[in-house]
Amino acid sequence: QVQLVQSGGALVKPGGSLTLSCAASGFAFSDYYMSWIRQAPGKGLEWISYIGSDGKTKYYADSVRGRFTVSRDNAKNSLHLQLNSLGGEDTAVYFCARLRGGFDYWGQGTLVTVSS
Amino acid sequence: QSALTQPPSVSGSPGQSVTISCTGTSSDVGSYYRVSWYRQAPGTAPKLLIYEVDNRPSGVPDRFSGSKSGNTASLTISGLQAEDEGYYYCNSYRDSYTYVFGSGTKVTVL
Numbered sequence: 681q682v683q684l685v686q687s688g689g690a691l692v693k694p695g696g697s698l699t700l701s702c703a704a705s706g707f708a709f710s711d712y713y714m715s716w717i718r719q720a721p722g723k724g725l726e727w728i729s730y731i732g733s734d735g736k737t738k739y740y741a742d743s744v745r746g747r748f749t750v751s752r753d754n755a756k757n758s759l760h761l762q763l764n765s766l767g768g769e770d771t772a773v774y775f776c777a778r779l780r781g782g783f784d785y786w787g788q789g790t791l792v793t794v795s796s
Numbered sequence: 797q798s799a800l801t802q803p804p805s806v807s808g809s810p811g812q813s814v815t816i817s818c819t820g821t822s823s824d825v826g827s828y829y830r831v832s833w834y835r836q837a838p839g840t841a842p843k844l845l846i847y848e849v850d851n852r853p854s855g856v857p858d859r860f861s862g863s864k865s866g867n868t869a870s871l872t873i874s875g876l877q878a879e880d881e882g883y884y885y886c887n888s889y890r891d892s893y894t895y896v897f898g899s900g901t902k903v904t905v906l
Contacts, residue, residue, distance in 0.1 A: 782832030
């Protein structure tokens with residue numbers, strides 16, 4: 681069955697960096713667009729990025745463009761999100777999701793807390 | 797990037813129908829059929845209920861239906877059940893290769 685297992689969340693200081701990962705299994709990972717979505721504590725969902733199946737096309741929300749970088753390794757069935765120049769507004773649970781029609785499968789989420 | 801507009805809450809008795817609206821603009825809901833709906837229980841990942849305006853993934857009951865008119869999409873839950881409680885979010889593709897979520901609606905079964 682389709683599984684997306686996330687890792688990498690942590691407590692980081694303002695201005696710091698972090699890389700999140702999402703390990704995919706149960707489907708042909710290289711055939712699908714993948715996305716990152718986040719949810720600040722007590723708030724709604726915010727789409728932040730997606731990446732094409734071959735890794736060449738990448739798009740970002742204005743709130744993270746220039747600071748976050750999405751990448752994938754199709755040989756290892758893995759998706760990554762590098763977060764740089766982190767601020768308090770980036771504190772959130774980050775979800776990876778498969779994009780097919782809608783976001784049809786989601787990871788369990790990983791918490792990133794930005795605090796000194 | 798402003799969120800799509802949803803009512804903060806809707807409620808209904810078991811067996812009734814409720815409809816959640818999702819209002820966007822001509823840059824998103826009004827121009828694309830890539831509208832989807834999600835339910836999220838506290839502390840869990842969202843679950844896809846409807847994709848491409850009115851399509852249900854396998855396993856989603858036909859009590860859930862979607863539609864769109866102009867800049868507004870809607871999700872209708874027929875035959876409301878206690879298990880339908882939760883937060884519901886819409887999502888739409890938007891110009892410039894981006895996506896946007898709605899503000900979220902809390903559904904309460906009375």
